[in-house]
Amino acid sequence: xxxxxxxxxxxxxxxxxxxxxxxxxxxxxxxxxxxxxxxxxxxxxxxxxxxxxxxxxxxxxxxxxxxxxxxxxxxxxxxxxxxxxxxxxxxxxxxxxxxxxxxxxxxxxxxxxxxxxxxxxxxxxxxxxxxxxxxxxxxxxxxxxxxxxxxxxxxxxxxxxxxxxxxxxxxxxxxxxxxxxxxxxxxxxxxxxxxxxxxxxxxxxxxxxxxxxxxxxxxxxxxxxxxxxxxxxxxxxxxxxxxxxxxxxxxxxxxxxxxxxxxxxxxxxxxxxxxxxxxxxxxxxxxxxxxxxxxxxxxxxxxxxxxxxxxxxxxxxxxxxxxxxxxxxxxxxxxxxxxxxx
Amino acid sequence: xxxxxxxxxxxxxxxxxxxxxxxxxxxxxxxxxxxxxxxxxxxxxxxxxxxxxxxxxxxxxxxxxxxxxxxxxxxxxxxxxxxxxxxxxxxxxxxxxxxxxxxxxxxxxxxxxxxxxxxxxxxxxxxxxxxxxxxxxxxxxxxxxxxxxxxxxxxxxxxxxxxxxxxxxxxxxxxxxxxxxxxxxxxxxxxxxxxxxxxxxxxxxxxxxxxxxxxxxxxxxxxxxxxxxxxxxxxxxxxxxxxxxxxxxxxxxxxxxxxxxxxxxxxxxxx
Numbered sequence: 001x002x003x004x005x006x007x008x009x010x011x012x013x014x015x016x017x018x019x020x021x022x023x024x025x026x027x028x029x030x031x032x033x034x035x036x037x038x039x040x041x042x043x044x045x046x047x048x049x050x051x052x053x054x055x056x057x058x059x060x061x062x063x064x065x066x067x068x069x070x071x072x073x074x075x076x077x078x079x080x081x082x083x084x085x086x087x088x089x090x091x092x093x094x095x096x097x098x099x100x101x102x103x104x105x106x107x108x109x110x111x112x113x114x115x116x117x118x119x120x121x122x123x124x125x126x127x128x129x130x131x132x133x134x135x136x137x138x139x140x141x142x143x144x145x146x147x148x149x150x151x152x153x154x155x156x157x158x159x160x161x162x163x164x165x166x167x168x169x170x171x172x173x174x175x176x177x178x179x180x181x182x183x184x185x186x187x188x189x190x191x192x193x194x195x196x197x198x199x200x201x202x203x204x205x206x207x208x209x210x211x212x213x214x215x216x217x218x219x220x221x222x223x224x225x226x227x228x229x230x231x232x233x234x235x236x237x238x239x240x241x242x243x244x245x246x247x248x249x250x251x252x253x254x255x256x257x258x259x260x261x262x263x264x265x266x267x268x269x270x271x272x273x274x275x276x277x278x279x280x281x282x283x284x285x286x287x288x289x290x291x292x293x294x295x296x297x298x299x300x301x302x303x304x305x306x307x308x309x310x311x312x313x314x315x316x317x318x319x320x321x322x323x324x325x326x327x328x329x330x331x332x333x334x335x336x337x338x339x340x341x342x
Numbered sequence: 343x344x345x346x347x348x349x350x351x352x353x354x355x356x357x358x359x360x361x362x363x364x365x366x367x368x369x370x371x372x373x374x375x376x377x378x379x380x381x382x383x384x385x386x387x388x389x390x391x392x393x394x395x396x397x398x399x400x401x402x403x404x405x406x407x408x409x410x411x412x413x414x415x416x417x418x419x420x421x422x423x424x425x426x427x428x429x430x431x432x433x434x435x436x437x438x439x440x441x442x443x444x445x446x447x448x449x450x451x452x453x454x455x456x457x458x459x460x461x462x463x464x465x466x467x468x469x470x471x472x473x474x475x476x477x478x479x480x481x482x483x484x485x486x487x488x489x490x491x492x493x494x495x496x497x498x499x500x501x502x503x504x505x506x507x508x509x510x511x512x513x514x515x516x517x518x519x520x521x522x523x524x525x526x527x528x529x530x531x532x533x534x535x536x537x538x539x540x541x542x543x544x545x546x547x548x549x550x551x552x553x554x555x556x557x558x559x560x561x562x563x564x565x566x567x568x569x570x571x572x573x574x575x576x577x578x579x580x581x582x583x584x585x586x587x588x589x590x591x592x593x594x595x596x597x598x599x600x601x602x603x604x605x606x607x608x609x610x611x612x613x
């Protein structure tokens with residue numbers, strides 16, 4: 001039998017995602033892709049994959065996955081409280097997130113809830129053995145394409161793995177938590193900020209907005225003070241970039257994310273700086289945010305800085321000591337410092 | 343100013359097209375910010391063949407420049423009715439370096455009578471199941487159902503953009519006598535491959551979906567078929583020619599589409 005991760009219990013909205021289906025927007029194809037590209041990149045890098053490989057995006061609550069491979073290295077990134085179950089009726093032993101784990105056949109990985117965020121990621125060393133669609137493994141569930149059969153995972157699914165044996169090597173963990181930032185969400189005015197009154201633009205950048213229950217991979221509808229239009233809410237449809245903030249006639253902003261349509265007919269007051277999209281990708285209903293304007297040049301600089309910090313975080317990975325095991329590297333290191341050999 | 347040699351080469355190639363007709367530098371455009379990964383070049387604020395022609399010309403010119411190795415960091419361009427969104431990677435380029443290059447492309451003039459595709463769309467107007475709004479459209483436009491069909495068949499449609507869902511064409515050129523606003527009550531369920539009209543456009547639904555256009559026929563073709571290597575059938579700039587078929591012909595072509603045996607190339611002519 002070929003190697004697989006079998007879904008023994010489904011989570012809430014778990015989909016296979018890479019960094020998006022790029023290059024087909026002109027044909028009306030949404031890009032989809034990971035809501036938090038930083039976390040997916042870290043998960044891939046931890047288990048030795050290229051950062052853009054497809055992983056499993058965990059939406060709010062993750063699945064229970066049975067290992068059907070001789071050995072499998074996984075990496076978990078995000079605020080999870082996962083557990084490992086050694087066999088039928090065995091209790092779940094808690095394991096850490098933000099690191100890799102070596103699993104063996106018959107073990108069940110219980111992903112559990114994502115705490116205080118909506119998304120977390122699972123990467124597997126070597127990746128999934130799934131066919132790309134239009135150059136990508138990202139799931140776009142609205143059209144039923146990509147990923148695993150174009151949909152979220154369900155109980156009984158078998159996610160095929162590229163390998164039956166984990167590559168040799170140490171387990172690794174993050175050396176430091178990645179800093180996503182905590183201030184207001186940075187936005188760039190436009191493309192249609194001139195469709196709003198000055199009072200409307202002021203309202204938008206001086207008010208607190210709350211994530212409504214209508215929040216998913218397509219976008220987040222916010223609740224808060226209404227934003228006044230000057231030239232109306234409707235435009236002749238134009239292209240929608242990632243993080244575009246459209247304001248329909250009711251005056252409440254909608255931030256458009258990974259599964260957004262390619263074109264739309266509502267005026268867009270501003271666009272979220274790409275460096276802050278991963279933060280939006282993790283927001284939960286009820287959480288609040290503020291928005292603050294930056295220039296295009298500042299937003300580009302924020303993104304370049306974030307990429308440099310991602311590279312530093314990857315360079316700073318540490319060897320993770322197995323539970324109860326001996327950290328040989330650390331032992332040798334301390335011996336050298338002490339100059340004492342036992 | 344054009345300074346990039348590869349870009350100059352791409353433009354020189356386009357000047358060599360004998361039927362070249364330029365839009366000259368008096369075209370005024372607006373650059374609209376879409377964050378730090380895209381910007382939109384707006385050619386106007388109306389739906390017209392002239393404006394969409396300019397959009398498509400720049401879309402094609404940027405594509406050629408990229409193929410020639412210029413405009414590094416441009417990820418893709420998204421043509422819409424009256425503007426072009428340029429998506430870029432801020433890790434390898436910047437708005438400040440791309441905007442002058444694109445200004446240069448526009449200033450040098452864009453060839454507008456580009457090679458394009460003519461696409462035949464077989465359409466069955468006769469079955470009331472396929473054309474639930476035909477009688478109402480006839481009533482509201484003061485025509486008979488046959489006159490509505492004739493006007494749709496005679497309309498010179500051009501795909502201005504795809505969107506709303508993968509593969510859905512917004513095709514302008516509908517006979518002015520058929521122009522109506524969208525239905526006041528959108529349908530919750532429009533069957534796949536329904537042919538609808540609204541405003542000065544026609545469309546074809548790639549999937550079963552909600553929809554507010556007036557349904558006057560159905561094609562046996564699928565606008566989006568994930569089994570094909572190129573799943574989308576239509577592209578921006580395609581000229582569409584509807585061809586009337588009866589229910590029997592519809593059923594025969596529909597079986598071939600379903601089985602994946604239809605020779606789609608017979609429907610397309612490159613010009």
